[in-house]
Amino acid sequence: MFSNGRSHLARVAASAAATTGLILSGCGDADPPSGGSNGSINVLAMDAPQVQNLKKLTREHFTSKTGITVNYTLLPENAARERMNREFATQAGDYDVASVSAYEVPIYSDNGWLAPLDAYAKADKDFDQDDVFPNLVASLTGDDGKLYAEPFYGEGSFLMYRKDLFRKEGLTMPANPTWEQVAQLAARVDGSDGADGICLRGLPGWGQNLAPLNTVVNTFGGAWYDMSWNAKLTSPEFRKAVEFYVDLLRSHGEPDAHRMGVLEILDLFVQGKCAMMYDATSLAQSLEADGSSVKGKVGYAPAPHDRTGRSGWLWTWAWGIQAASENKDAAWEFISWASSKEYQAQVGGELGWTAAPAGNRESLYDNPEYQKAAHAWYRQEYTAERDSADPKNPGVAPRPYSGIGFLAIPEFAVLGTAVSQQISSAVAGQQSVDTALKKAQDLAQASAAKYRGE
Incomplete structure (x- = not known):
């Protein structure tokens, strides 16, 4: 995104x-x-x-x-x-x-x-x-x-996957995959022809790892704040989403994922080193370009979901x-x-x-x-745009802010970057998800003090 x-x-x-x-x-x-x-x-x-x-x-x-x-x-x-x-x-x-x-x-x-x-x-x-x-x-x-x-x-977001590797491993991509199904597929296709199961952004940045991760948080039922602007980054729903994302990357993602942003995972996928990638619809043009090793081999599916009927940014x-x-x-x-x-x-x-x-x-x-x-991807690109999450209400939990992959408040550029660094550290195995989220919770609570009238 x-x-x-x-x-x-x-x-x-x-x-x-x-x-x-x-x-x-x-x-x-x-x-x-x-x-x-x-x-x-x-x-x-x-x-x-x-x-x-x-x-x-x-x-x-x-x-x-x-x-x-x-x-x-x-x-x-x-x-x-x-x-x-x-x-x-x-x-x-x-x-x-x-x-x-x-x-x-x-x-x-x-x-x-x-x-x-x-x-x-x-x-x-x-x-x-x-x-x-x-x-x-x-x-x-x-x-x-x-x-x-x-x-x-x-742009929206969707799931890109190697049709040839799925055929080789006898796998079928569901028409509207859940994140749990994606995790199961990543485990089964991991290592096929040397490809990692899935490539996701792990690099710090409010527009890097938080872009896809926030869509996971939304569909898992989490939110950054409740309606009184109390931070909710240690809530069960938020923790479950982050644990899922970090575990998926550490188990079946690309090496050194904490250093991998959108351009890096795009390059890996184009080289044939990823079996799946969840990211921006705009990346399809590079996957299908002349010179791409995966041209004509890629399938496109909707952004994975969990508690919501649709997801994506x-x-x-x-x-x-x-x-x-x-x-x-x-x-x-x-x-x-x-x-x-x-x-x-x-x-x-x-x-x-x-x-x-x-x-x-x-x-x-x-x-x-x-x-x-754009015959290879235009249908799913269209669906991703038309059926993306609602930017005013992208998840299950009520929230006092708008935005899907970001929070539409001035503080988010600094807050999001700081939180993303804690998440990236967990991806690198330098700290636990619980420790990362406790630090992130304190950052988020302090950032919203003015909205609580403090």
């Missing part, structure tokens, strides 16, 4: 072949530009292949038709987040549009830093808001019920307009193009359909050209 922010780093790997040169002049990592004008807008985004493709096509397909010049600032993820946080918190107005994620939107909208987009989307009949996946819309909607961003691309990078922007109409014109069916077709026609930003619109999955290009 994300790496140190989500598995969009996996997307970078998966989309590396589609990376193109930068055509329009941008600001790079220079100082923030002065505010845009009626004839131009300033856009801040993470420097990823999908955005580079967008930048390449902007002049021909957007500026030539609207007369609006787009000045891009593309930065590495951490630098982009740092600048975006500073820009939006101060409402400096230097950037009209930014690529906000499902993590930022609830926080920014609650602080009044984003402009609502409902009126624009309703008036723009060509944009077809009803075509956008409802769960993504929910994740980009504030507590006030207003829409604050439009998805550029999205939901993530998106989306376009939001800064509340202080003086060019909101022009900013919406850009967003309505960059998140449109029309733009997907332009990418598909010029750069190939697997380069089209996916996971955001229903219509893409009805497109015969995309179906042909």
Whole structure:
């Protein structure tokens, strides 16, 4: 779903072949530009292949038709987040549009830093808001019920498995597997042709090991906090989920799992060293790419579940307009193009359909050209997006926060990283799960003191 922010780093790997040169002049990592004008807008985004493709096509397909010049600032993820946080918190107005994620939107909208987009989307009949996946819309909607961003691309999670190894061992993947079934399959397929039973993220990071682990916690009935903001990381449900994840990795996972993040396990799977992998839907493009040793050998199943009927995460990078922007109409014109069916077709026609930003619109999955290009995985990708867990209520236990693989509170970036380090230490065998969770419980309790009025 994300790496140190989500598995969009996996997307970078998966989309590396589609990376193109930068055509329009941008600001790079220079100082923030002065505010845009009626004839131009300033856009801040993470420097990823999908955005580079967008930048390449902007002049021909957007500026030539609207007369609006787009000045891009593309930065590495951490630098982009740092600048975006500073820009939006101060409402400096230097950037009209930014690529906000499902993590930022609830926080920014609650602080009044984003402009609502409902009126624009309703008036723009060509944009077809009803075509956008409802769960993504929910994740980009504030507590006030207003829409604050439009998805550029999205992803869910699913289980990837080696069909050839399963046939060899006489195994069948259930249509809707439970985590217990996955553990049993991992034990039986472990060692087949030298492959480990399952590869999962063990590397610390709130967008590394916590991304998949939080979906396990949700479906096992756990939650980080109760409705009074008391930490619940030592509850039986939370402990059971973490023990399951750690034991599965230590028993049938990849070697040195505590050092393995999304890119590392993707590389192992592509090399044929994993029999299964639970991770982002966006990784399928790399598995099926030319040069992959497992191309054509991979099956795709829904995210495993336990107490819930469905599981998996939901993530998106989306376009939001800064509340202080003086060019909101022009900013919406850009967003309505960059998140449109029309733009997907332009990418598909010029750069190939697997380069089209996916996971955001229903219509893409009805497109015969995309179906042909992504025939191995598009059905399960679609299901993962459409049937992902509800970002407002992703599990069994009631909770005072939203988010599936993360908590939509400002403190989570620091808290999640600290907790992930304790989990990774347990994966490495350096401490027990109980010890890790006792430390994590103290961290979580302290982080939520203000929500309890302390």
